[in-house]
Amino acid sequence: MRTFQLDRPGDLAEAVRILAEDEGARVIAGGTDLVTLMRDGIQQPSRVLDLRDLGLTEIEWQPDGGVRIGALCPNAVDDRRLAAEYPLVVAALRAGASPQIRNMATFGGNILQQTRCAYYRLPEFACNRRDPGTGCAALRGDSAKQAIFGVSDTCNAVHPSDLAVALSALEAEVLVHGPAGARRIPIREFHPLPGDTPHRVSALRDGELVTGIELPAAGRGRVSNYVKFRDRASFAFALASAAVVIERAGTVVLGARIALGGVAPKPWRAEHAERALVGNRLDEDSIAAASAAAVRGATPRKDNEYKVELVRRVVRRALSELE
Amino acid sequence: MRLTIQINGEQHQVDDVWAGESLLYVLRERLGLPGSKNACEQGECGSCTVYLDGTAVCACLVAAGQAQDREVVTVEGLAPGAGELHPVQEAFLAAGAVQCGFCTPGLVVAAHNLVRRNPEPSDAQIREELAGNLCRCTGYEKIMDAVRMAAANTQEAGA
Numbered sequence: 001m002r003t004f005q006l007d008r009p010g011d012l013a014e015a016v017r018i019l020a021e022d023e024g025a026r027v028i029a030g031g032t033d034l035v036t037l038m039r040d041g042i043q044q045p046s047r048v049l050d051l052r053d054l055g056l057t058e059i060e061w062q063p064d065g066g067v068r069i070g071a072l073c074p075n076a077v078d079d080r081r082l083a084a085e086y087p088l089v090v091a092a093l094r095a096g097a098s099p100q101i102r103n104m105a106t107f108g109g110n111i112l113q114q115t116r117c118a119y120y121r122l123p124e125f126a127c128n129r130r131d132p133g134t135g136c137a138a139l140r141g142d143s144a145k146q147a148i149f150g151v152s153d154t155c156n157a158v159h160p161s162d163l164a165v166a167l168s169a170l171e172a173e174v175l176v177h178g179p180a181g182a183r184r185i186p187i188r189e190f191h192p193l194p195g196d197t198p199h200r201v202s203a204l205r206d207g208e209l210v211t212g213i214e215l216p217a218a219g220r221g222r223v224s225n226y227v228k229f230r231d232r233a234s235f236a237f238a239l240a241s242a243a244v245v246i247e248r249a250g251t252v253v254l255g256a257r258i259a260l261g262g263v264a265p266k267p268w269r270a271e272h273a274e275r276a277l278v279g280n281r282l283d284e285d286s287i288a289a290a291s292a293a294a295v296r297g298a299t300p301r302k303d304n305e306y307k308v309e310l311v312r313r314v315v316r317r318a319l320s321e322l323e
Numbered sequence: 324m325r326l327t328i329q330i331n332g333e334q335h336q337v338d339d340v341w342a343g344e345s346l347l348y349v350l351r352e353r354l355g356l357p358g359s360k361n362a363c364e365q366g367e368c369g370s371c372t373v374y375l376d377g378t379a380v381c382a383c384l385v386a387a388g389q390a391q392d393r394e395v396v397t398v399e400g401l402a403p404g405a406g407e408l409h410p411v412q413e414a415f416l417a418a419g420a421v422q423c424g425f426c427t428p429g430l431v432v433a434a435h436n437l438v439r440r441n442p443e444p445s446d447a448q449i450r451e452e453l454a455g456n457l458c459r460c461t462g463y464e465k466i467m468d469a470v471r472m473a474a475a476n477t478q479e480a481g482a
Binding site for chain 1: 324341342343345364365366369372375378379380381383384385386388389391433436450451452454455456
């Protein structure tokens, strides 16, 4: 592991200043991802900023009924109102990692965690994401865990977060702070597709850091569900997951948002599936149409063809088991 | 760096610590507390579970610099005194929830963390709470017995 300088900035301005002036600087929040990445030589920051003195752990309810969650709030968050008003967020958090990791991991770190692609995590394999321009061993290797949506010819790694999938279905915004001040990034723009720059893993600009996540107020008649399919009952990343948010008036679906996890380099909005529901009753026919539409545009390979059927089924189950 | 850290109630200053080494390394190699085990170093197995400021974490995933000015309780700090065992440890012994023993310290801390917060855990809750602790010997049945026993004993002691 390369040595680094450890700083504990006293306020946000100092943190931003250091991040902006030193491009080798990285933020450490819970450390559950970064510590192993550094130990394995996959990331080699020259400077590490421990943000613990910045606060950023609060849950603040907004006048309009939305909520702002600090970037350093732990994933083991135990908040009755959050669980009551945003059960999707809590369900997604509980579906991820282990108790020990949820205790340490943070909201900001969760959405910024690196892919679990085995080729990225093993420095002996070529990886465009880790070392730009060196090639992608996964494209010629075992693609069983790789993405079936949004891949490019430089990278087909999967975004591993459950939380980000829930945030995507809730159309959350990521609050960031940087040299030019504060701004907010819609969650769907926060994770770029790999394209020909797979090493760019977020929309953060130089010197910017995540300060929080804001969830818009829950509409009336909203129901939601998170279904995750994985190799074992707990403590495993998704092979495929679906977060669904449905708003209804009477029996008619007014709004539908469906996000998929474990199948794309970012939380993947299944817009064809959403369109199959809006304006219809939520019944066996519309659910079947939505689950079929959810896989439109998939480009599986031989090893991960199974994910196409898994996506259909997690979407169908998430919609069938609402309420 | 000079690491200032409270461990099992005692204040320590450790010199020449590198900020990037793990809390687990500090505990085992610098402070002679080998109870927390080093197995996977990936946060997968839970053998290094300790309390950091009162919450259970994997010590292998905590950089030493992150532990600065914090309070750690290791498996060595659970028993009330020398030569004594904590009721959770007693339960592991009584249930025979130990084979090779490598996972045991992490499981004891995780089980301790479970029963202090939830004195009547369901089997499903025990499984989920211990999901981050791997045992390759026992098949977990005796461990489940031990946690149920520890929870029952804790309740009895509290009643």
